[in-house]
Amino acid sequence: MTNLLIHSMTEFSDIILGSLHAAGVRHIAEVGAEFGGTSQQLAAYAEVTGGTLTSIDPAPKREFIDWVAATPAVRHVAAPSLEAMPGLRDIDAWVIDGDHNYYTVFNELRIADELSKRDGKPLLAFMHDVSWPCGRRDFYYAPDRIPAEWRHPHSFEAGVTIGNRGTLPGRGFRGAGQFAVALHEGGPRNGVLTAIEDFINGARSEERPLAFANVPAVFGLGVLFDASAPWAGKVANIVEPFHNNALVATLELNRLRNYLAVIEWQDRHAA
Numbered sequence: 001m002t003n004l005l006i007h008s009m010t011e012f013s014d015i016i017l018g019s020l021h022a023a024g025v026r027h028i029a030e031v032g033a034e035f036g037g038t039s040q041q042l043a044a045y046a047e048v049t050g051g052t053l054t055s056i057d058p059a060p061k062r063e064f065i066d067w068v069a070a071t072p073a074v075r076h077v078a079a080p081s082l083e084a085m086p087g088l089r090d091i092d093a094w095v096i097d098g099d100h101n102y103y104t105v106f107n108e109l110r111i112a113d114e115l116s117k118r119d120g121k122p123l124l125a126f127m128h129d130v131s132w133p134c135g136r137r138d139f140y141y142a143p144d145r146i147p148a149e150w151r152h153p154h155s156f157e158a159g160v161t162i163g164n165r166g167t168l169p170g171r172g173f174r175g176a177g178q179f180a181v182a183l184h185e186g187g188p189r190n191g192v193l194t195a196i197e198d199f200i201n202g203a204r205s206e207e208r209p210l211a212f213a214n215v216p217a218v219f220g221l222g223v224l225f226d227a228s229a230p231w232a233g234k235v236a237n238i239v240e241p242f243h244n245n246a247l248v249a250t251l252e253l254n255r256l257r258n259y260l261a262v263i264e265w266q267d268r269h270a271a
Contacts, residue, residue, distance in 0.1 A: 005259050009038045009097050009128050011218045015238060016095065016126050017045055019223065022234035023124055025092040026051030031081045031108060032098035032128075033057040036064035042095060043074050054091070056084045057098070080145060085111045090119050097128040101138035101182075103150040105195035109224070113203055122229030123210070127196065131220025132256065133160050133173060135193035138182040152182035152190060160185070161260055162253070171267055173260060196222055213239035216249035 009016070020028070026049050033039050033055045046053045054075045057064070068076045077084040081098050085108065094112045098104060109125065116123045129135070137160065138152050158181060159172030165185040174181065182190060189198075196212065204210040208228055213236075215221040223239045225232060242248060 006218055008034075008218075009095070009126075009221070010041060012126075012215065012221045013038075013041050015215065015221065015223070015242065017041065018238050019124070019126070019235045020045060020093055022238060023093065023122075023225075023229070023231040025049070025124065027090050027092045028053050029085070029088055029091045029094050029112075030055045031057070031085070031094070031096045033060040033064045033076070034097075035061045036067045038095065038097070039064060039074065040067065043071060047073060051092075054088060056081050080142075082107050082111065085115070088115060090121070091115060092121055092124065094125040096125060099139070099141050099145075100129045100134040100192050101140055101146065102189045102191060102195040102198075103138075103146050105192050106199055109196065109199040109203075113199075116226075122226035122232075123224065124226070124229075124235070125222075125224045127192065127222040127224065129219045130193045130196065130214060130222040131216050131252065132162060133181070133185075133219075134191060135220060136191035137185040138190055139175075140180040140182075141178075143180055150189060152184065154180040154182050156180045158183065159263075162256060171264070173263060193220075193222070196224065200224070211236065213243040215239065215242040216244065217242075217252045220252075 028042050028046055028051065030039060030042055030053060039055050043053045054077060056077045058078055058080050068074055096108055112125055113123055140146060140154055143151055143154060155167060156175060156177050158167035158169055159174030160167055160181055161172040167181060167183050200210050200212060208226060211225055211227040213223040225235055
């Protein structure tokens with residue numbers, strides 16, 4: 001049934017690759033490879049520009065592993081993002097689609113920002129899953145990696161649905177053992193978008209303003225960049241038409257409601 005739901009960052013390829021080109025990016029770091037669809041697009045871009053792609057994922061799918069084995073220009077770091085990122089250098093842009101929870105995303109952005117400052121690079125980051133269901137609710141692939149004080153009560157079997165801040169036991173959109181969801185939506189330190197907002201509030205300054213665009217489609221794409229960068233205007237021109245676009249958001253909500261209806265139908269007939 002997963003083929004009924006588009007969910008990959010590859011759907012944003014025009015926005016991401018166009019922004020990379022506008023910013024003159026050569027060296028890219030990717031967090032979260034999964035099957036490698038986005039990785040292949042980024043690698044092709046890096047090859048054309050004479051750049052590099054470093055892909056961080058502790059447990060990608062076999063398709064990605066096989067592809068990397070045949071693509072020596074791509075460096076795969078098989079470690080969690082917060083362990084692997086500090087060892088990188090000279091990264092021009094970050095493409096983040098890893099563990100979708102506040103603690104991980106906030107610290108991924110913190111590390112990316114620190115490395116960008118160290119290397120004299122304007123910050124440019126693309127982040128997936130900034131909309132429902134992860135925007136205001138933590139999802140955990142590996143809860144044990146999250147410090148207890150940052151980890152919300154969660155379940156690997158419960159599911160979520162639009163308009164319900166709680167969870168549904170064995171129903172709704174769920175990981176079925178593959179990932180856990182926080183038992184409540186909203187509140188402090190909960191969700192990807194909350195992490196981005198808190199990072200921006202703590203990191204922006206008059207000397208280094210930060211701009212953020214929210215593309216409300218395919219679970220949401222966030223584009224965060226240094227508004228004082230020489231290329232900032234070009235990137236803004238690419239992302240601004242999609243930022244909080246009401247029509248795009250309506251289409252996404254309709255898509256999600258239809259998919260949730262399919263899940264509900266499947267659950268009824270499986271009972």
